[in-house]
Amino acid sequence: MDSWLLAIGSAVWLGVLTSVSPCPLATNVVAITYLGRRVDRPRHVVISGLLYTLGRTVTYVLLGILIISGLLAIPELSLFLQENINKVLGPALLLIGLILLGVIPVRISGPGLGESFQKRMEKLGFWGAAVMGIAFALSFCPVSAALFFGSLIPLSLERESSLLMPSLYGIGTAIPVVIFAIAIGLGAGFVGKMFNALTAFERWARRITGVAAAASGVYLTLIYWFAVQLW
Amino acid sequence: MRKPLQLAVAFIVLASAFVLAGTADPGNETHKKSTSDSTVNVQSPPPGETLVVYYFHGNRRCATCRKLEAYSFEALNNDFKSALADSAILWRVVNFETDSNEHFVKDYGLFTQSLILSRVVDGKEVEWKNLDQIWKLVGDKEQYLTYVTSETRNFLTQSSR
Numbered sequence: 472m473d474s475w476l477l478a479i480g481s482a483v484w485l486g487v488l489t490s491v492s493p494c495p496l497a498t499n500v501v502a503i504t505y506l507g508r509r510v511d512r513p514r515h516v517v518i519s520g521l522l523y524t525l526g527r528t529v530t531y532v533l534l535g536i537l538i539i540s541g542l543l544a545i546p547e548l549s550l551f552l553q554e555n556i557n558k559v560l561g562p563a564l565l566l567i568g569l570i571l572l573g574v575i576p577v578r579i580s581g582p583g584l585g586e587s588f589q590k591r592m593e594k595l596g597f598w599g600a601a602v603m604g605i606a607f608a609l610s611f612c613p614v615s616a617a618l619f620f621g622s623l624i625p626l627s628l629e630r631e632s633s634l635l636m637p638s639l640y641g642i643g644t645a646i647p648v649v650i651f652a653i654a655i656g657l658g659a660g661f662v663g664k665m666f667n668a669l670t671a672f673e674r675w676a677r678r679i680t681g682v683a684a685a686a687s688g689v690y691l692t693l694i695y696w697f698a699v700q701l702w
Numbered sequence: 703m704r705k706p707l708q709l710a711v712a713f714i715v716l717a718s719a720f721v722l723a724g725t726a727d728p729g730n731e732t733h734k735k736s737t738s739d740s741t742v743n744v745q746s747p748p749p750g751e752t753l754v755v756y757y758f759h760g761n762r763r764c765a766t767c768r769k770l771e772a773y774s775f776e777a778l779n780n781d782f783k784s785a786l787a788d789s790a791i792l793w794r795v796v797n798f799e800t801d802s803n804e805h806f807v808k809d810y811g812l813f814t815q816s817l818i819l820s821r822v823v824d825g826k827e828v829e830w831k832n833l834d835q836i837w838k839l840v841g842d843k844e845q846y847l848t849y850v851t852s853e854t855r856n857f858l859t860q861s862s863r
Contacts, residue, residue, distance in 0.1 A: 488838075
């Protein structure tokens with residue numbers, strides 16, 4: 472029983488350790504601003520946070536199952552994800568940031584697609600958080616790869632747990648981000664209400680999300696496409 | 703139900719476009735010099751028994767990755783200076799993403815930056831160990847140095863039995 476508690480604690484702690492390490496900082500900033508941006512709707516912030524956690528958790532569980540069942544080998548999978556997902560994520564975040572900021576006005580024509588893409592993206596809210604959780608969980612960097620493939624997977628194998636341990640790890644990776652997002656979202660909402668300027672706060676929160684996404688996109692693009700060493 | 707689907711499709715389309723469009727390869731060495739770039743070439747160890755300590759890295763060198771390398775070399779340099787000087791211990795910094803070094807990925811099952819101890823007797827590797835706790839300890843330099851030193855000492859002791 473004690474050893475199980477220790478394993479459970481280790482899995483969560485490995486997740487937290489992954490999240491607070493420097494290399495996922497760029498994506499964490501995007502996640503925090505995205506999840507916390509609906510300062511006018513606290514319920515929205517909390518549910519988005521839960522769905523972000525769910526997205527991360529499901530991703531790690533699936534990866535764990537694929538590895539533990541022997542369908543995928545750790546070195547190939549780890550190196551593939553580290554190389555390719557961040558390559559995709561950089562330009563994608565840049566584009567999404569520019570769209571959120573209205574720099575790139577996108578209109579999709581077709582039956583039932585009259586609204587601007589920007590407005591539609593804003594409305595995606597909850598599910599965008601889940602998709603973000605999946606994408607960010609897949610964007611491994613050296614630290615997260617070491618902790619997931621080198622520590623969490625051996626722990627899962629030892630405990631014969633391809634569901635529980637990766638789930639707890641996923642929750643651990645989301646905890647710091649969700650706590651920050653809720654604190655910032657609710658805090659800003661409270662201040663906005665106090666000054667009777669909730670709409671203005673919400674508008675600024677959305678702009679900050681756009682700036683964070685675009686900046687992180689530029690950062691990841693420079694590193695993964697142009698091999699620029701920024702630190 | 704359409705909304706999540708639309709977002710997922712948008713993301714996948716974007717992702718595919720960038721993957722398909724791009725062939726830019728950042729696979730060059732980094733711009734900054736590492737602590738011991740002079741040892742990047744993986745030359746053969748001398749005859750007799752040698753401990754080769756490999757620090758493996760990829761094309762991109764994150765701040766934590768540089769710490770791993772620096773701390774590892776510091777641990778060896780602090781406690782095995784004479785062994786390093788007379789080549790009883792060889793320190794090798796290797797980019798496993800270059801073509802000639804890709805075999806190390808399979809040889810040692812590398813999936814990220816790693817520190818490997820390899821015992822070589824008369825030019826042939828007889829034993830190796832991945833010091834897989836380095837990532838957990840990198841936040842505490844003292845613990846990290848102690849870990850690398852004690853693992854290296856144990857590995858050396860085993861060989862002299």
